[in-house]
Amino acid sequence: MCVCPGPRRIGIPVRSSSLPLFSDAMPAPTQLFFPLIRNCELSRIYGTACYCHHKHLCCSPPYIPQSHLRYTPHPAYATFYRPKDSWWQYTQGRRYASTPQKFYLTPPQVNSILKANEYSFKVPEFDGKNVSSVLGFDSNQLPANAPIEDRRSAATCLQTRGMLLGVFDGHAGCACSQAVSERLFYYIAVSLLPHETLLEIENAVESGRALLPILQWHKHPNDYFSKEASKLYFNSLRTYWQELIDLNTGESTDIDVKEALINAFKRLDNDISLEAQVGDPNSFLNYLVLRVAFSGATACVAHVDGVDLHVANTGDSRAMLGVQEEDGSWSAVTLSNDHNAQNEREVERLKLEHPKNEAKSVVKQDRLLGLLMPFRAFGDVKFKWSIDLQKRVIESGPDQLNDNEYTKFIPPNYYTPPYLTAEPEVTYHRLRPQDKFLVLATDGLWETMHRQDVVRIVGEHLTGMHHQQPIAVGGYKVTLGQMHGLLTERRAKMSSVFEDQNAATHLIRHAVGNNEFGAVDHERLSKMLSLPEELARMYRDDITIIVVQFNSHVVGACQNQE
Amino acid sequence: MHVPEDAVVSSADVALALASAASQNGVQIYDRTSILHVMVRKGQVTGVETDKGQIQCQYFVNCAGQWAYELGLSNEEPVSIPLHACEHFYLLTRPLETPLQSNAPTIVDADGRIYIRNWQGGILSGGFEKNPKPIFTEGKNQLEIQNLQEDWDHFEPLLSSLLRRMPELEALEIVKLVNCPETFTPDMRCIMGESPSVQGYFVLAGMNSAGLSFGGGAGKYLAEWMVHGYPSENIWELDLKRFGALQSSRTFLRHRVMEVMPLLYDLKVPRWDFQTGRQLRTSPLYDRLDAQGARWMEKHGFERPKYFVPPDKDLLALEQSKTFYKPDWFEIVESEVKCCKEAVCVIDMSSFTKFEITSTGDQALEVLQYLFSNDLDVPVGHIVHTGMLNQGGGYENDCSIARLSKRSFFMISPTDQQVHCWAWLKKYMPEDSNLILEDVTWKYTALNLIGPRAVDVLSELSYAPMTPDHFPSLFCKEMSVGYANGIRVMSMTHTGEPGFMLYIPIEYALHVYNEVMGVGQKYGIRNAGYYALRSLRIEKFFAFWGQDLNTLTTPLECGRESRVKLDKGMDFIGRDALLQQKQNGVYKRLTMFILDDHDTDLDLWPWWGEPIYRNGQYVGKTTSSAYGYTLERHVCLGFVHNFSEDTGEEQVVTADFINRGEYEIDIAGHRFQAKAKLYPVPSLFTHKRRKDDVELSDLQGK
DSSP: OOSSOOHHHHHOGGGGGGHHHHHHHSHHHHHHHHHHHHHTTOHHHHHHHHHHHHHHHHTHHHHGGGGGGTTSOOHHHHHHHTTSHHHHHHHHHHHHHHOGGGOOOOHHHHHHHHHTTOEEEEOOOBTTBOOOSEEEEEEEEEOSSSSOOEEEEEEEESSSSOEEEEEEEEESSSHHHHHHHHHHHHHHHHHHSOHHHHHHHHHHHHTTOOOOOOEEEOOOTTOOOOSTTHHHHHHHHHHHHHHHHHHOOSOOOOOOHHHHHHHHHHHHHHHHHHHHHHOOSSHHHHHHHHHHHHSEEEEEEEEEETTEEEEEEESSOEEEEEEEOTTSOEEEEEOSOOOSTTOHHHHHHHHHHSOGGGHHHHEETTEETTTBSOSBOEEOGGGTSOHHHHHHHHHHSOHHHHTOHHHHOOOTTOOSOOOOBOOOEEEEEEOOTTEEEEEEEOHHHHTTSOHHHHHHHHHHHHHHHHOOOOOOOTTOOOBHHHHHHHHHHHHHHHHHSOSOSSHHHHHHHHHHHBOTTSSBOHHHHHHHHTSOHHHHHHHOOOEEEEEEEEOHHHHHHHHHHO | OOOTTOOOOOHHHHHHHHHHHHHHTTOOOOTTOOEEEEEEETTEEEEEEETTEEEEOSOEEEOOGGGHHHHHHTSSSOOOOOOEEEOOEEEEEOOOSSOOOTTOOOEEETTTTEEEEEETTEEEEEEOOSSOOEEOTTSOHHHHGGGOOOOHHHHHHHHHHHHHHOGGGGGOBEEEEEEOOEEEOTTSSOEEEEOSSSBTEEEEEOOTTOHHHHHHHHHHHHHHHHHHSSOSSOOGGGBGGGOOGGGGOHHHHHHHHHHHHHHTTSOOOTTOOOOSSOSSBOOTTHHHHHHTTEEEEEETTEEEEEEEOOTTOOOOOTTTTOOSSSOTTHHHHHHHHHHHHHSOEEEEOTTSEEEEEEOSSSHHHHHHHHHOSSOOOOOTTBEEEEEEEOTTSOEEEEEEEEEEETTEEEEEEOGGGHHHHHHHHHHHSOTTOOOEEEEOGGGEEEEEEESTTHHHHHHHHOSSOOSTTTSOSSBEEEEEETTEEEEEEESOOSSSSSEEEEEEEGGGHHHHHHHHHHHHGGGTOEEOOHHHHHHHHHHTTOOOBTTTBOTTOOGGGGTOGGGSOGGGTOOOTTHHHHHHHHHHOBSEEEEEEEESSOOTTTSOOOOSOOEEEETTEEEEEEEEEEEETTTTEEEEEEEEEOBOTTTOOBOOBOHHHHHTOOEEEEETTEEEEEEEESSOOOSSSOOOOOGGGOOGGGGSOO
């Protein structure tokens, strides 16, 4: 997710009429963005962003008619060249030489790029005695920004049951999404803990004893945690649970997951904001907390415990349930609502939360205050703090912040903050045996693929991998030879067809490489992946995907028990 | 291999025939009656509680197959029968064009992991696949056995090997693929015998898919066992008491049977260790030893070091190390043995079964004198090697007993005796006695310090004098070693070499080990394992229970007259049998063989079970063997019989008979000349270290 419009949106021909408007609106945020990004030591993205906008404004109109065919060979060319092989090759060779971006990646090269960030986790199955409704998950991400601004997290709650999975889409840098990805699950886990466990943990901290582990993380080696801030983060978390302990009136009521999720989201956002206001004597940390607060992140988090599935969503990432109908076909059930201009209820909410005279300015050009695409997010204090507070913090902040034009910039029509909240919308779904998997993904996926296609591709991939229909002879005349042929065929199919073990990788392959017929086109895939860093963001957004697979047997058994 | 007498029987028909024969002899059979549990009073079976009422009985035989485990557990005092089921698939086809004759041989293709036999003119073919599917881990057999699914994909490798072996079967039409679970045990041997905890509770189960073939013999021995109290053959290897409750974890069984089932059709190489269900019982030193390169074997769930791989040496991968020839650990063990002979080694032998028997009065001595064949009325601090014999004079157990005080004894037995020996002692101990029997196996870590310098190491760690005058052989003293007090030090090594066994309360184990290794540096101390121990003890003609000795071998048959108190006028179990044997002479004699013309590098090695030939006549089989690094020859132990040339009847074996023979050991069809010895070879060959042998590297600590 980026504050600036992605190339796809502007590239859609229908919208071309709105271009002038965009052009008008662009300068402020774009210019303001650069210094911040540079300050994040991402000097390269500076170039990207610059190039990106430059192109939009000057060169995009000629591209528009071609945009969604950009990487498929033009049929006319093909027929024209191919009959004469030698000439065709010659031409190809020439093209290689003259236009450097035209080289191709080999399939192994493509695979190594696609698989660089893939991660799979299988819930340890204790000898067929699997008590979890989650079989495991596959996750992966493909950067478009450099470095990537998306984050992902997955963890098992150790003191309560259940598993947490989430995707986080950062904007204006990755500081906020990084912080949320490492902190949010602790807030959720703490919110879910019973009073006694909280007391036990607090006593352990108080007396310096070993702490009960709360989360077991399932991380890809590239998913890092900030060492420097861990003390600060821990103290904020501790204050939270201390308050939870104090608030407890002694009635041991059942903890409501929905409420816990909402509280955790709000609390973390509040802590991010507070930490930035208070600052830190350590100048590195001080700058870090400010960067976290001034950048933003959306979050889409699933909590699975037995048959209870809760999805908490803030922003425009999406959770999609893959349901297998009785006839074997796949259908998609959306478990989250996007918080953006396409969601009328969100637009309505924003208008109600602010005075009538702001009705026109609060959502402008499909953006919050004409700037921000998601209508809910972590961080982004520019849309939350009062003008006074923003000025005070920036003035007392480090020089880097002071020099930063973006942070100093106050959004237009900024009368009645806050305009932005991190409060999630929580959806509850009771899992059924036909619910086979859940896809959590950032908008990078959803804007390239229809949800129905996403579910079908994952569904077919997973069934192909695991659930080949068993064979039964059942009264037919079958000879040993025929059976043997059939079995050998099935085995070959199992082993060779799926080069992607990981469902998320498979999905990214489709998202990036699909041609207009919905099939992966290697040439297109290769081109998309070999785009220079500064161009990549024009054609696609960061994509982060988690595919959680459910254990239908366990889900079915849970259902039958009740 | 074609066996003309081979036959096929139908299990259902056999069972029916047996049932009707039994009924004719007055046996009552209750159909459709399920057992709730077995009733036990005072450790003795009294009857069976069924869903249709009680049935009184004195004996109960649990032969419930894959349900045996659950049935055993249903008792108030559970009987642990370690077995686990795996799905087993076999294929049935329609008849061949010319239907198979009923005399068509059964074919086993071990490489293809399949068997094939005639079934109504067609074939029945199944196998033991590499990737078994264990089933019923959580019980529920009864509920689910009705609706087991065929799994063709799983059967594919077996079908492929069937069609590779007999391509023309392709045209045969399938009737069905049957899924019929079979049970397997942790060591691929069946389970039979009496429960160690409940008298009259017998078991016959876990036939590893060979129930029909073994059923006849197994039934015979079990019947003898029930009628006479013991079977007519040594079947310790099948005895339920070789297992304890520790093998009863469902997870352990599930993992182990997945390894056992494919093994049925695998080549079984000597000294093979199971890979699953490991690291269950370990010494407190396990991690230390492992870090120093220990390779492990397992006995009764206990990890024991085989040898220590030096840091600069690589061994073959597991699969490549399978051999009947000279193994890759040869040089490693050689250096360990050498160190035992010349300097000092330490072997962790904590797995030994250790019992303490104490009483308030003299009862302990009285009872033990009756239970054990050697005289235990020795001064406090003495150690006695003695057998625990049965009525027939055979070894139920071979152990060392230290007299700790007038009224308490410390008993050391082989590792796998833990259940059997306990049950035996319990059975013969008077019920009303104030005798206390305690299993202290887990309380002590045992370190064996072997070698001429062991005495130097211990002297440095203790103020107690260690010289032979103060500490003669076969003595036990409680003393301090390093900071640790109360270490039981025994001047014995189970190998015939000089040295000491240290029985260390486990909390001191690491301390004592570290001290011993630290002080031992200058004496060239190093770790050693059981392979070195084995080579040493076989070279010294030390027989071990469970390998050379069993319930049918007596002390007189292995040259241990001196360890029996026949002339003391004291009664003990097995005395009558031994007296008679002394009068009549023995019918077999444990003998040591030294292979003469055997090339260690190139010839197949003897392992055990090789036929022994005397003057060209078969006289018995070897029971254990090892390479003797001092003799630089292979050494085998084995029993020599004297079969009458005319009748084949067993005749008396005398020392003269042994000495006046020319011997050969047959290793896989090749006979090697062997020298027979009735007593260990005096250490003629022991190296005297020459001065110029010393190298600079010997000055470095290891």
